[in-house]
Amino acid sequence: MTPAGDAVPFDLGESVLDSDDDDPDPAVVVNCPDATAEEWDVDGEHTVATFPGNREYPDAAPVVVVVFADVLRDTIGEFAGEEPLALSDLSDRGVPFYAFPAPRLVPADAGDSSEDTDESDDGEGPTPTPDPALETLAEELRGRGVSVDLDADAGVLRAEKLGEKYTIQPDGTVSGDGAVRERLEAVTREVAP
Structure with a gap:
């Protein structure tokens, strides 16, 4: 035991x-x-x-x-x-x-646990500021074993679980077809204000 x-x-x-x-x-x-x-x-x-x-x-x-x-x-x-x-x-x-x-x-996402939105200084202007609500949702999803990247340029989360890819919009809309889509939607509703 x-x-x-x-x-x-x-x-x-x-x-x-x-x-x-x-x-x-x-x-x-x-x-x-x-x-x-x-x-x-x-x-x-x-x-x-x-x-x-x-x-x-x-x-x-x-x-x-x-x-x-x-x-x-x-x-x-x-x-x-x-x-x-x-x-x-x-x-x-x-x-x-x-x-x-x-x-x-x-x-699997242990090496990706902190988001650095300023990956390079390419001189093309300021790095977009990520939506705090998306950052909170990203942390919650990571805590549940979902691999998540915050795409600050597009203002969305890119999530992957079981080899299936999903996009999560700031309004909580989850796009992508896979076994965990409903679970992602439920977590999004839990975390949303």
């Missing part, structure tokens, strides 16, 4: 990267079993804790199960993260999945 206080730091459907990989492929959290790295059997020979590459992580770390984003899209389709995917179903369908100690993973 995962000890109290060692909560899994990721949500179902969140896009993550392997921090030990120099060129990681995005993966999606599909299950967060109630087990520690030392308890979760990987292959009958290793636990997550003893699997090569994981020995530097705590034995008591929670386990996070992921499927690479492109594989998930090609095999399962859209996954909104409402409920965990049953690992037996993934196995039956031939979908490869991987169990990691949670500290080994980072949110």
